[in-house]
Every structure is written in structure tokens, then in C-alpha cells.
Amino acid sequence: MKKAMIVANILFFIIVGFYACNQQQQATDSCQKLHAKDYSGKPMKGYLDVNLAKEIADLYYADKDKAYISDARGVTNIEDAKAVWFDLETLKQYIWQIEDTLCKQGCNIDSLGLGMHVYFAKYPDSSLISQFGVDPKYAMHQTIFLTATYKGQKGNIDFDPFHPGADKCKPTPLGVYLQKSASSREGMKLSGGDGAGVLNHGGLIPPPPGEGSFPSDDN
16 A cells, blocks of 8 residues: 555656646747747838838938047048948847747737837947957947837836846836946946846948948949
């Protein structure tokens, strides 16, 4: 009788373990299916006619304050970046990380209003640019970086998909990390793993000068 009870308990734990693993595998499979949506037949929002794109790109390049680098003395004759390039795999990985993190935490990602902010930015001069891990030739050039967002009560809230925070379906806003970083400068230094990050540029165009106008070509 005692042996039968032991065998029964072992079988019970095996079944429970199998069920838990199966549930976890189903959740993983479900998240994987999420990344393989079929968009055929679905209209693309915000698709812009190439002629209109050329028109507004030319308007941008004609604005000297935007087309050339400015410093403390004013607008220089050095061309600023006219485009930023990301390789497709990096963008896909970033989108995958956003969806995968939230899906595996049991969130209904369709209800979160997920998106991305594209922020315009400018690198500092060559004496400070090394901390950004980019070529010194990008000093003083404009750039962009991307942040993942979810829909808040008043607007889209930036968050880091690699550090979503404790509330699994309401990621920690990047503003909270910035506040934490600011307070850490007054006391204990914030460790590298405590901060949040964003997706920085892929490649800036130009340099070289004279390149980077829309549309790009191989000539």
C-alpha cells in the first residue's frame, strides 16, 4: 500500500510537471505565432506617394538651419545628416523584443496600443562623442533614436522592452528611469543594469558631403 502511494505521488508530480511545461510551451508557441502575422490584403497606413515624399524632402534640404550643422557661432557650411539607416534585422529584432517580452508575461499586446516614437537628436562635439560608441565623424550631426511605446491615459508612453519593470502589463515609463538616474547622481551611483535604454541610429547619411538626398541611388 505504501509503495502504491509513493508511485501515485510520483505519477502525480510527473503529470503536474508535464502540464505546467505544456502550458508554458503553449504560451511560447502562441507568442511565436504572434510574430508571424499575415498582412496580405491589409492596407498600409501612412503610405506616402513618392512624389510627395520628394517634395517634402527637398523642402527640408532647402532649410539651411536643418541641412547644415550649427554651432555656438551659428550655421556652418558643413552638411548635416539627411537620413538615418537601420538594417531590417535590427528593426525586426526590436519589434520582436517588444512583443515577445509582453506576450510571455501574459499581456494582451493588442490592447496596449504598442508603437514607437522616433526622436530627433544631435550628437555632442568630438570631445564627448566617444561615450555614444559612434564614429567621431558624427560629432555635432543630427540623428534619431527609437523608443517602444504603449498607450497611456493621455498619450503614448516610452518604455524599454528589455527592462519592462515589475508591473508586467504596464511597463515602467522611461521618465521613471530618468528620475531614478537623476536622484542617483546625488547619492549612490546607478549601476549599469539598473538603467533603461533606447535603439540608437543605424548609420547616418552624409558624410560624405553631398550624399544622402532622397531618394538614394547607386550612382
